[in-house]
Amino acid sequence: DAKTTQPPSMDCAEGRAANLPCNHSTISGNEYVYWYRQIHSQGPQYIIHGLKNNETNEMASLIITEDRKSSTLILPHATLRDTAVYYCIVDGNNRLAFGKGNQVVVIP
Amino acid sequence: GAVVSQHPSRVICKSGTSVKIECRSLDFQATTMFWYRQFPKQSLMLMATSNEGSKATYEQGVEKDKFLINHASLTLSTLTVTSAHPEDSSFYICSARDTGQPQHFGDGTRLSIL
Numbered sequence: 001d002a003k004t005t006q007p008p009s010m011d012c013a014e015g016r017a018a019n020l021p022c023n024h025s026t027i028s029g030n031e032y033v034y035w036y037r038q039i040h041s042q043g044p045q046y047i048i049h050g051l052k053n054n055e056t057n058e059m060a061s062l063i064i065t066e067d068r069k070s071s072t073l074i075l076p077h078a079t080l081r082d083t084a085v086y087y088c089i090v091d092g093n094n095r096l097a098f099g100k101g102n103q104v105v106v107i108p
Numbered sequence: 109g110a111v112v113s114q115h116p117s118r119v120i121c122k123s124g125t126s127v128k129i130e131c132r133s134l135d136f137q138a139t140t141m142f143w144y145r146q147f148p149k150q151s152l153m154l155m156a157t158s159n160e161g162s163k164a165t166y167e168q169g170v171e172k173d174k175f176l177i178n179h180a181s182l183t184l185s186t187l188t189v190t191s192a193h194p195e196d197s198s199f200y201i202c203s204a205r206d207t208g209q210p211q212h213f214g215d216g217t218r219l220s221i222l
Contacts, residue, residue, distance in 0.1 A: 043216045099151060
């Protein structure tokens with residue numbers, strides 16, 4: 001059963017911030033939120049993960065709501081190379097269950 | 109950091125052949141490695157999990173005698189598809205993680221069985 005809900009697709013403008021939503025209303029207290037992306041014909045790339053605090057690294061920021069039932073991945077300045085399928089995954093034991101993801105297309 | 113190398117990237121072989129795929133963690137110790145399979149236009153499906161020095165744990169529906177997994181060292185795991193048939197054609201992807209760290213993935217192996 002899918003533990004997360006993402007839009008199937010979205011377009012983002014190049015150079016703008018891209019905000020990717022994810023709902024995970026049944027998340028358990030010990031489960032992390034992971035974000036990966038997969039560019040066509042490649043293996044998934046780790047982006048970021050968090051438990052309850054907001055996180056930021058060189059790729060993106062992760063904003064988790066206080067009730068932890070949803071989160072947003074923010075790509076601060078989208079580029080054409082950010083076009084990919086983005087997966088939001090909730091997991092407590094690092095056995096990642098990939099859903100269908102969000103096909104993000106960055107438009108010039 | 110956290111680089112996972114997978115080899116070969118593409119294999120084309122005849123039906124009945126056995127194929128070995130290697131997965132290496134280049135700059136960290138992989139206490140756990142995972143093998144996934146991805147069919148066209150579908151998402152990744154976990155096949156098995158292996159801890160170094162232990163037998164792999166297979167997901168339901170994955171034949172352990174057909175997909176042999178060896179994780180003999182902290183940097184290397186292999187997946188052997190035995191007696192491969194056309195229905196085994198798929199994109200096989202490995203991942204590796206150190207204790208307490210997220211999984212990092214290889215670039216996958218596209219297997220085509222003729």
